[in-house]
Amino acid sequence: MASQTGLSIATISRVLNGRANVAPDTRERVLQAMGGLGRRAPRRRGGGLQKADNGVYVRCPYVLSDYFGIIVSAITEALDRHGMHAIVDAGESAWRRTGVLPTLSAGWPQVTGAILILPVEGADELERLRDRGFPFVVVDPRTAPPRNIAAVSAANFAGARRLMAHLVELGHRRVGVLGGPPEWTAMSDRMAGYTAPLVGVGVYPAPELLRSVKDPTIEAGRAVAAELLDLPRRPTALVAFNDKMAAGALQAAAERGLRVPGELSVAGFDDIDVSRATLPALTTVRQPLEEMGRMAVSLLGRMLTGHELDALHVELATELVVRGSTGPAPAGS
Incomplete structure (x- = not known):
């Protein structure tokens, strides 16, 4: 590759390891030489996985509660069925490890791929990992993923629209929104879905x-509902970013x-x-959390087998799951 690019081995090494002290045009030359800017997601060549090369790095920078825990459990179970381990x-601690992605493709020989849940890294960092040819899948992306990065998410817009349509059918017109982080794709998609029926x-x-x-908890829901x-x-009526915030709204x-x-x-x-x-x-709106985890494993498995x-x-x-917390708008409202 040094002969192809005219660059030193040290410079090429800095690019492949995601170092910041590389000029953008230099990085581009190296990645072009690697063929890493194509439209397809990275994949491993050849058939099957080697026994010593079947670990999958599963990163979730949140406590494994009743939301993230469901996704991670589904991932680990699906990996086991595919002969891999998480x-x-x-x-x-995962949140603090912001420099881990550049090390995956070079420094973790026991890891064959990764599943990143709501990753804190931006599109540029994810693209650098993709450009190094390392297979990974994003689950529940925080921001809209680049077009050539594999990602699994729920239909946030459609779910929010159906929920608001339910409330509109019940006569509600003055509806409060208890939102999550405004920069998250899920929030912007849901807000668009809430708006359409109104x-x-x-x-x-x-x-x-x-x-x-910023942190959609029961206490945060109680405070903003108040x-x-x-x-x-x-x-x-109040619609909440998640069930925890809605539970806080019931308290208020x-x-x-x-x-x-x-x-x-x-x-x-x-x-x-x-x-x-x-x-x-x-x-509430049911998200297919377990299926999101299983689908991520399926996509990664297909990438790994070529x-x-x-x-x-x-x-x-x-x-949409209709239960007892919604009913007709009060008369005269």
Whole structure:
């Protein structure tokens, strides 16, 4: 490659290891020589996996709770069925390990590929890993993934639209949104989905009814729901970024003596265990969390065995689950 590019071996090494002290045009020359800028996702050549080369790095920079834990469990079980094993890196320590991606392709001989769940790295870092020919799949991408990186997500827009259509059919027009991090793709997609049914009946969501938080927890949901419920003209319904925030909204409603769903409807997203533990049980949008994990393993397995991926961005269907927390809008609202 040195003869192809006219660059020193040291410079080429810096590019392949993702070092920052390389000029953009130099990096481009090396990657072009590698053939790493093609349209297809990276894959391993040859048939089958070697016994000593069947580890898959599974990174989730969050605590493995009832959301992420479901995804990771499905991944580890699917890997086992494919004759591979998971090397799990999760929690706060995984969040702090921001420099791990450049080391995967060179420094982890026992790792044959990776599955990255809601990765903190930006598109540039993911593209560098792809350009080095290292196979990986992103699950639940934080931001829109580049076109030639394999990714699995849920149909956030469609799920949010169906949920809001349900509320509109019940007569709700003044709906508050308890949002997650605004920079996340899932949030922007859901916001677009929430807006569409309201616009369809001539209502545009009022900015005063939108709140967003960095960490979508029960306590965060309770706090932002309280803000909306204390408005001079409170909303008749609240839709939350996830079921935990919706559970917090139910707490805020109870503290104000509001009957759910008689005076206020509340809905979540995810359909995790807490959605069935609240009183009333939550109307929510079910995400196929286990299938997201299994699909990621399937895509990675195909890459490792040399198959082409015709569909790099896989979006799995969501489902509206109607329970007791939503009902008709109060009369006169």
